[in-house]
Amino acid sequence: MVFRGLCVGLGEFLTFAAVILMVFANIGQLTNNIVTRNIRYVSVDASNLGNALASTNTATNDLYAANPAAPVAQGNGIRQSYQWGLYNYCAGQPSGDSRACSDKSFGFEWQPVDALLNDAPQDARNGIQNFLPEATFRDSKYLGDYSKPAMYLIFIGSCLALLSWISGLLSHRFAFLGAAFIALLAALTLGVGAALLTAIYTKARDSVGVQYGVVVHYGNALWMTWGAFVACVLAIVPYILSCCTGRSDDY
Template sequence: MRGEHCIAGASVLSAVAIVLLVFAHIGQIGSGALVNSIHMMEVNVAAYGNGYQGATNKSASGLYDSKNDKLGSEKGLRQYYRYGLYNACAYQKDGSGICNSSTFAYPAAPLSNIVSDTPSKFQTELKDIIKAITPSPTFQDDAYNRGMTRGGSAMIFCGSVLAAAALIFGIFKIRIFFLVAAICSGLGAFLLMIGAALWTAVIAKDNFVNIVKVKNGNSLGIIVHAGPSLYLVWVAFALVTLSCAPYVIACCTYRK
């Protein structure tokens, strides 16, 4: 009975982890009410207009878009940019928004996205303000951000597949399948950890801009922080890790 109890516990842990991962995966696949608040990272530029005025002594009129125009068309900034594993969306203060096309392991490059939305008359000042920040934050390093987030998202996808495989193999009451389930859960947990760590590193480095001040002492107005999806992945990692031991015990004690 010990083996069956272990499998029951491992199955529950794996099932809960998969449910959490499903929510992490569907974040930002659209701008609907179910998924618009689920994201790996958010870049809040709602206060950047004030920061721009403080840095340049120029009006920020026309800096923001109010019509949800296509992203990257230089029609104006949106207040919130949110990044998921496969997509990025931008939102107005009223909650309306628009997303770009979905891509496997979406590479997040916040500064590039912001610049591509900024009307051309504001772009030079934006680039100059960001370049003037000392020490130079990785926020302006598009290659670093793209590489790390793409790699992290790919790792999370592979880890999620392995976690699901562990649950499936654990259903069959055969010792060799329990061994396969243990291997899948162990590898899945490792990949989830690496993927979450890569995203965490990006956010930790990029959020240096949160404390940047412009020349009048006001905040630059660009705030980077982690979203719910990142925490879901970390919790799923813990659950998948915990499920590994019961699969191993079941493999050693089950008699079939």
């Protein structure tokens, strides 16, 4: 009885931890409050892009926004930093109030060059596009094609983690079996989604760098997703043991 209780408690704790991690990962960049603005899947530091362009004699007049809080994607000038969540991105001060965010959408795609070009003054866009290397960072179609399904998988995995935790609360051996199966599905979807994002972020980061004045940084929400994946994987065993040692009726 004690062993069964420990298994149940461990499974519930792990799936609850996965739910909490994914709640935070999902709300990143949705608002400008002190919590959500500091949660991101990936960020792009473009603070040295102007210097890199100047070294190639590319015109950089009024490249950066005079007001970091001006609306994004309207040619108001590039921001020093861009931060992406699952459903939108924000630009400006990474941890301050002087920032603006894009519209939110389900199935949001990570396309960093498009964000830069949409902010850049009209007469600087061709110069920026020609300056950046013809590699993954500039391949908006490739990045969009992989980041969009990753976003769906992570959202589905978040919902499955919640269902697994709720199933574990039902205190029934078949509910524990269901919780284990749902935790497995949650782990698969979260793992594949996180792997897709990690892969494209890594390829984009490696294809551009200091010489181009643009640096890609992994965000804390990505590690939260990997943490939720691990928690779901670990929850499978105690839920299965709970099923094997439990009764067919409620406790």
